[in-house]
Amino acid sequence: MLKNWIVTTQAVKNGTDGVMIRERYLLSTTHTNHKTTEKIIPIAGDKNTSKTIAIIGEKFKLDQKLNNKKGGRPLSSYAVEYCLTLPKGHRPTSQQWRSIVADCCYALAKLTKLNKDELTQYKSQIRAVLHQQPQIGHKGAGDHVHLIIGKVVGNRVLKELQQKKATQLIKQAFNAAALKHVGLDHKEYKPHELNRGKRLETWKYQQQKVGEAQHTMKVIKKLQEQADKWFKAVAEHDSKQQKRQLNRLLKTFDELSSCSLTTEQKEQTDALKLKISSQRN
Numbered sequence: 001m002l003k004n005w006i007v008t009t010q011a012v013k014n015g016t017d018g019v020m021i022r023e024r025y026l027l028s029t030t031h032t033n034h035k036t037t038e039k040i041i042p043i044a045g046d047k048n049t050s051k052t053i054a055i056i057g058e059k060f061k062l063d064q065k066l067n068n069k070k071g072g073r074p075l076s077s078y079a080v081e082y083c084l085t086l087p088k089g090h091r092p093t094s095q096q097w098r099s100i101v102a103d104c105c106y107a108l109a110k111l112t113k114l115n116k117d118e119l120t121q122y123k124s125q126i127r128a129v130l131h132q133q134p135q136i137g138h139k140g141a142g143d144h145v146h147l148i149i150g151k152v153v154g155n156r157v158l159k160e161l162q163q164k165k166a167t168q169l170i171k172q173a174f175n176a177a178a179l180k181h182v183g184l185d186h187k188e189y190k191p192h193e194l195n196r197g198k199r200l201e202t203w204k205y206q207q208q209k210v211g212e213a214q215h216t217m218k219v220i221k222k223l224q225e226q227a228d229k230w231f232k233a234v235a236e237h238d239s240k241q242q243k244r245q246l247n248r249l250l251k252t253f254d255e256l257s258s259c260s261l262t263t264e265q266k267e268q269t270d271a272l273k274l275k276i277s278s279q280r281n
Contacts, residue, residue: 002186004171005086005178011162012079012148015061016054019078019148023050024258026129026146031258032215036140037131043097043145044128053079053125053150060152079125079151080161084174085144087189088135092182097145100177101128107173108149112160118153125150216259220269223252227272234279249276 012018025031027040027047034040057078064074084100086092092100105126114122127148133141151158160166178184226248233241256269 002189005084005174005184005186007085007167007171007174008083009162009167009170010081011077012081013077015076015078016058019050019054019057021258021260022079022081022146022148023047023127026127026131026148028258030255032211034131036134038134039130039132041094041130041132042128043094043101043130044126044147046127049125049127050148053127053148053152056121056125056150056152060155060157075152075157077151077162079148080166082147082149082167082170083144084147084170086142086178086184088133088137088140088142090182090184091132091135091143092178092184094130096181097128097130099181100174101126101145101147103177103180104147104170104173105149107169108161108166111166111169112153112158114153121153122150122158125153212260216256216261216265219252219256219259220265223249223256223269223272226252227276230276231279246276246280 012022014021028034029037029040057075061075082104084104105123109119109122112122128145130143130145132143135142149161151161175186178186226245230242230245230249233239233245253269253273261269
């Protein structure tokens, strides 16, 4: 048996950029993490929902800056992301997932004790995307939903959403919803790989991070090579080559926007973008 169906929690960092990066990631069919994903299905909200989360967060941060004369740390995380995962061999329908997500969001709303106006704003900041995975074999993740919820409602930040009690609550809600809407009981599930539990999950997480970092480095290398060719074309007044390389650069910058960059990598790519922009003008 399993103690709970799998739920992971993480804050969506880096303000608006972080929210929109997650939005692009969730829908990307070309990301290295999605090479085995069979289908990506929106469950709740759309890209405008992510924009709403970002706008509300930016407004709160501005008000915070204007009203906080003593200084203090500005809000840098506008949302929390939960990943609800089922083992391979179980594929709820899109509608069943919508019902599961609705129950989980309702449980979290009760935890945060929202008033009527706050509840309305809370509902407008729910984004969920289903990733359907191959059901054959035992390795790799099963179907899962990425659930992003905005942390800012009214004049407060819902700090409870990323606390341990929220993770425990959403696990319980996920268990109950899976049983209610799909007939899946976590207590009756027998994992294929017993006694490996957390160590296996840690290893998979580390491998995933290594894969993401390698993919990011590969994209940055491609970007630099394209930039070198573009600068050479500018120096040689080769307008045809300039146009060709510029189109490639724009596509690569867009690809890089879905990657998780270190501070140094972001500074380097921003500097490169500025240099290219100045020479274009």
